[in-house]
Amino acid sequence: MKVGPHRLSSPHLLGIREMSVRDMELVLETADSFKEVLARPIAKVPSLQGITVANMFFENSTRTRVSFELAEKRLSADVIQFSAQNSSATKGESLLDMVQNIIHMRVDMVVLRHPHPGAVHFLAQKIKAHLINAGDGTHEHPTQALLDAYSLREKWGNLKNRRILILGDVLHSRVALSSILCLRKLGAKVKICAPLFLIPPGIQQLDVEVEPRLEKALSWCEAVNVLRLQHERQRSLVLPSLREYAMYYGLKRAMLEKIGKTILILHPGPINRGIEIETEVADAPQSLILRQVENGVAIRMAVLYLLSSASR
Numbered sequence: 001m002k003v004g005p006h007r008l009s010s011p012h013l014l015g016i017r018e019m020s021v022r023d024m025e026l027v028l029e030t031a032d033s034f035k036e037v038l039a040r041p042i043a044k045v046p047s048l049q050g051i052t053v054a055n056m057f058f059e060n061s062t063r064t065r066v067s068f069e070l071a072e073k074r075l076s077a078d079v080i081q082f083s084a085q086n087s088s089a090t091k092g093e094s095l096l097d098m099v100q101n102i103i104h105m106r107v108d109m110v111v112l113r114h115p116h117p118g119a120v121h122f123l124a125q126k127i128k129a130h131l132i133n134a135g136d137g138t139h140e141h142p143t144q145a146l147l148d149a150y151s152l153r154e155k156w157g158n159l160k161n162r163r164i165l166i167l168g169d170v171l172h173s174r175v176a177l178s179s180i181l182c183l184r185k186l187g188a189k190v191k192i193c194a195p196l197f198l199i200p201p202g203i204q205q206l207d208v209e210v211e212p213r214l215e216k217a218l219s220w221c222e223a224v225n226v227l228r229l230q231h232e233r234q235r236s237l238v239l240p241s242l243r244e245y246a247m248y249y250g251l252k253r254a255m256l257e258k259i260g261k262t263i264l265i266l267h268p269g270p271i272n273r274g275i276e277i278e279t280e281v282a283d284a285p286q287s288l289i290l291r292q293v294e295n296g297v298a299i300r301m302a303v304l305y306l307l308s309s310a311s312r
């Protein structure tokens with residue numbers, strides 16, 4: 001494994017907005033080395049021996065939670081799993097008090113998923129442990145964007161001038177902002193396709209184009225990242241009907257066949273099969289969805305390793 005004495009420019013991974021291009025490339029390159037480790041019969045290295053990581057999830061998660069836990073264990077860290085439902089959060093303890101108490105038990109790193117945008121940025125001003133944002137409300141999900149970029153980079157070598165479409169519920173998605181920032185910083189061109197009521201105002205300021213016609217948007221792109229329709233975040237009923245959404249914005253085999261070129265398919269999960277994507281498309285040969293999940297472990301190993309290097 002050729003991992004060198006590199007480190008990120010910040011002690012935390014708060015969001016892609018705060019990351020330099022060099023930081024992002026360092027994560028991607030370090031993940032290459034950890035993919036080699038993961039391919040070994042015994043996929044474990046001592047890089048985080050003596051380091052304790054608390055995974056604090058205040059929102060449900062399958063992929064991110066398991067992926068971080070696996071990444072930490074593959075790096076030989078000591079791991080604490082914290083779930084809000086079984087904690088003193090139910091007695092009214094504040095987030096800051098909880099995290100401060102946990103790090104005073106000599107925890108070195110905290111991986112935080114929280115429903116409030118900016119929760120991890122708030123903690124970063126108050127506490128000393130390394131913080132990793134595992135998704136903060138509708139704001140950012142930086143490790144998801146990095147693993148998506150990594151999965152495309154594996155196919156293409158680099159992302160310079162590649163044409164990537166982000167399709168679906170951009171308004172309620174934390175993946176969308178991280179993904180747009182990450183892809184643009186790595187040199188890709190990005191378009192957004194969704195009904196206008198699912199696109200946040202001012203999105204063009206992120207240097208992306210909006211194309212509300214799905215067929216036109218697909219004809220342009222080389223890869224499409226399909227976003228989940230986020231029922232649980234739709235406080236008001238912004239969506240007239242699921243059936244109508246699936247009809248006009250669901251990614252379907254028939255439309256891909258009509259366009260007649262191979263478009264790489266990504267989805268951060270969990271998938272609403274038959275709504276934003278047809279099963280035949282999610283499971284098609286050009287789908288990278290399970291590859292994204294696989295690469296997530298290497299990306300999270302890289303992030304944990306590089307952040308922990310800062311204190312060694």
Ligand code: CP
Nearest residue numbers: 061062063064268269
């Ligand atoms: N992609 C993602 O964040 O999935 P989970 O919510 O299952 O972690």
